[in-house]
Amino acid sequence: MAEFIVQGGNRLKGEIVPQGAKNEALQIICATLLTPERVTLHNVPEIVDILQLMDMLRAMGVEVEKTGPQSYAFRARDIDLDYIRSEDYRRRGARLRGSVMVIGPLLARFGIAYLPKPGGDKIGRRRLDTHLIGFQKLGAKFDYDFDNNYFALRSDGLRGTYMLLDEASVTGTANIVMAAVLARGETTIYNAACEPYIQQLCRMLVRMGADIRGIGSNLLTIRGVERLGGTEHTMLPDMIEIGSFIGMAAMTQSEITIKEVSFGDLGIIPAQFARMGIHFEQRGDDIYIPSQEHYEIDTFLDGSIMTIADAPWPGLTPDLLSVFLVVATQAKGSVLIHQKMFESRLFFVDKLIDMGAQIILCDPHRATVIGHNHERRLRGTMMTSPDIRAGVALLIAALSAEGRSVIQNVEQIDRGYQNIDARLNALGANIVRAE
Known part of the structure; x- marks a missing residue:
């Protein structure tokens, strides 16, 4: 110590x-799971939480390449879905709060996601209700293993819907947006968080081919697309x-x-x-x-x-x-x-x-x-x-x-x-x- x-x-x-924005980087790095194509990120802060998240994505099968100072390329072509049921994945996810934001991309692209109760700062109760209720509204089902603090989510295809978030959660909004961009039909998210980091995420997803309107406001309208492509992005x-x-x-x-x-x-x-x-x-x-x-x-x-x-x-x-x-x-x-x-x-x-x-x-x-x-x-x-x-x-x-x-x-x-x-x-x- x-x-x-x-x-x-x-x-x-x-x-x-x-440095580059930590809270933006956590969600942007998770968003690279949404496409099999190359996504290059710049101004990535090389701090413990970010490095641990990148290590977890590598273990999942994401190709992560350092391309320059604070720059990394990600390619999520071959995700090992068996790994996300493993004890190693559970251990990595449990020590990192940002790991919760892999759920949205995994559900959207593969229809399945597992996650231990995420870690992070011990600053009081940090509930996940906003995330999980949002996924349920999109058509996902989840089970929670109380003995092991473990979430399992499944979907046979997410479907767009209207939702009013119970709180303007930044990570909750990011997670739901990442799930909705590949859902069938139109999703409307009211009381969405509208921090600059959410705006950055939405703009990157639009460059990848997503259809998102209302960026910068607390009312987002997302029309799902079939697939997303690669892009380049710089953190604030x-x-x-x-x-x-x-x-x-x-x-x-x-x-x-x-x-x-x-x-x-x-x-x-x-x-x-x-x-x-x-x-x-x-x-x-x-x-x-x-x-x-x-x-x-x-x-x-x-x-x-x-x-x-x-x-x-x-x-x-x-x-x-x-x-x-x-x-x-x-x-x-x-x-x-x-x-x-x-x-x-x-x-x-x-x-x-x-x-x-x-x-x-x-x-x-x-x-x-x-x-x-x-x-x-x-x-x-x-x-x-x-x-x-x-x-x-x-x-x-x-x-x-x-x-x-x-x-x-x-x-x-x-x-x-x-x-x-x-x-x-x-x-x-x-x-x-x-x-």
């Missing part, structure tokens, strides 16, 4: 390029990493330029950081964050305390609330962080309190932060990364803290952030990776 030894207090300076930069770097610059009072951010796809993220008092400039497709001695949290128009909460797109992604929370610890003013989606995602605040942060954990979903205004720095300490996003929030805290911090279980951070220690050290951070 690896750990980061972080000497805090260094101001960072320079340029950093965000990772908006979560971009937001993490904005927060890191403010916490460490650093001057940083984040390159090639695809600013138009960041939605409300820049505006929410502006409400935290963080100054930045859009320079072309880059974001320049100047060094700030202080930043002050805005209030609502009636003077009441600011609330920052997650919401379906175009609202704020829940993956950034951990970063907003840690950034607030050194702001001037107070803020209520409201994490609506996951009931265990705020439980890392005890580590920040140990570092000297003023935080009141109101309940599993809400925390009030009273900022130090950079007048009192956090203290270095020993801590453990509980999940990807909390892990990088703790890393940001450690970079700003006085003294030495040790972050254990950094494999969690590696699942979502590529070579993060070396990239930040290039800006002037002092992070040592130790086994």
